Amino acid sequence: MTTTLTLTKVFVNLMSSGAAVSAQSAPGRAEKYEMAGETRTYAGGRRRSITIAGEVGTYTFVLRLAVRADIETLRNWIGSTVEVRDHKGRRFFGTYYQIEIAEYRDALFWDVGITLSVVTTDEGV
C-alpha cells in the first residue's frame, strides 16, 4: 500500500541528523537549471558550442513568519547538506551559503530567504 504524505509547509531537514525546520512559504518558489557553456568563434568564422558536464540547479524560496529559534537553526546549517520539500511534492538536496532575514512589524516573526544550490546525492535504499 502506498501512503502519500501531503505537506502543508516547506520543510528543511539537515541530512546528517534529520532535524527539521518548517514554515509557510511565499509564492513564487523558483527552480532554475543551467549548464556552464559558451559558443565560441573559430578560424573562418565557425561557431561551435561547448558545454561542461554537470547541471547547476538552484531552488529559491522564502519562509514566512519564522520564529527566531528556527532562524538560528537555519544559520547553523549554512554550508551543510539539507533536504528541502514543498507542498507541490518537490524535493531538493543541496546547500545554501546565506540566508536573508527580513523583519515584520510583529517583532516575533521574520521572513527568511534562501537560495538552495542543488548537489548530487545518492539516496540509500
Place this chain on the structure above:
Amino acid sequence: MQGAARGGYTDAQITSLIRDSGSVEISAGLDLIDLSLTVLDDLTGDFLGGSVTRANYATLHGTADLNISRDLDWGTALVRPYMNMTDGVTTARFNLGVYLTSSPRTDAVEIPVTHSVTAYDILHWLNTPVGEAYTVESGTGYLAAVETILIAEGILAYQIDQTQAAAVLPASRSWAFDDKTTWLNIVNDLLSGIGYQGIWSDWDGRLRVQPYLVPRDRKVEWLYDAGSDTSMLGRRAIIRDWFDVPNRWVYFSNADPGGSAPIDGAGLYVYVNQYIGPTSVAARGRVISAKPEQIDSVDQNALIAAATQRIDADMRLKTTFEVESFPNPLHWHFDRLAVSDPSLGPISDVLGVRWTLPLNGSNMQHEWSLL
C-alpha cells in the same frame, strides 16, 4: 597522437566528434592507478579539474596540474586524468597519461580541504640520480640494457620496439659517479646509441621505446584548417627566431676510444644544410657552425640517426606557431600535423612541440614548429 578509434567507434567517428560536431559536452575524471596501470580507485568524485601539459623537449615531457579534495599518498600515488567528450551520439573517453603526484599545495581553509597538485610524467620514476658509477659491459644489447634498468627501477608497463635488438655495445660504457646522472639519462644515452628517440610515456602510462623517425617522413596525423564545418583554430601567432641558428653540424662517435681519430664517414658525421629552408647556407649567405658534439653510437648509421634527430630539432625551432584550438584530446608526443589557414600562410607541415589541455573545456594551447 593517440589512435582515434575507441569504445566501438571508428577513427572517422571519433575524428568527427572532435572536429565536426556543432555542440559537444566535456567532462573529466581521475583514476588512482598502480605501476602495472591497474585502476585502484575512481577519484572522479573528489576531482575538481585542472589541466595537462606536454612539453616534448623537456626532460619530463608531461605535467598535470590537478585539484583534488582527497588525501593521497603524495609522492607515491599515481593518477591518470581523462577527458570525456560527447555530442549526444558519440561518446568517447581519452586517457591523458599517468602522473606522479609529487607536489601538493593544500588549501587548509576550504572544507573539504583542497589539494592543488603539480604531478609529473611517470618518467619521473626514472629521473632519480643513480648515486654510483654505472657500467654496461661490452657485448650487452642496447635494448637489453635499457630493459634491465626499467625492470630494476620497478617499471612494469613498457613497450620496446625490437628493431635494433641485435645491436650490442662495441665497448663497455660507463657513467661516472656524479650528482647529475639519472637512470633516465642512462636510458636515453643508450637509446641514442642505436638511433632511437628518447623514452616517453603514452596516454595510458606505458613507457615507449622506439626508433627515431624523421618527422617529415611521418604521415600527417591531423589537419587543422579554417573550413566552415571543420575549423578548430582560435587565436594564433607566428614567432620567428633567427638568433644563433646553425646550418652546419659536426658529430663524432666515441665508440672506439683506442682507435684512430674519427674521419668523415667513419666515426665522424658532418652535415651542412645548404638549401633547406630559411636557415640554410644559401638563404643566410654564410656557414654558421654548431658546437661539435660527441655521441656514443654503435656504428656510423646510428651516429647519423642520432645526429639527424638533433639536426632536425635545431632546424625546427626557428619558426613557431602559438595556437589555440578547440580541445583535441588525441594530441600526444611530437605530433606530425598540417595547418591550412590563410592567415598563417601556405599549407604548413608542423611538429607539435608543446600543448596544454585544460580539463574544463577551455580552448587548448599549442606550440608548433614549422618543419
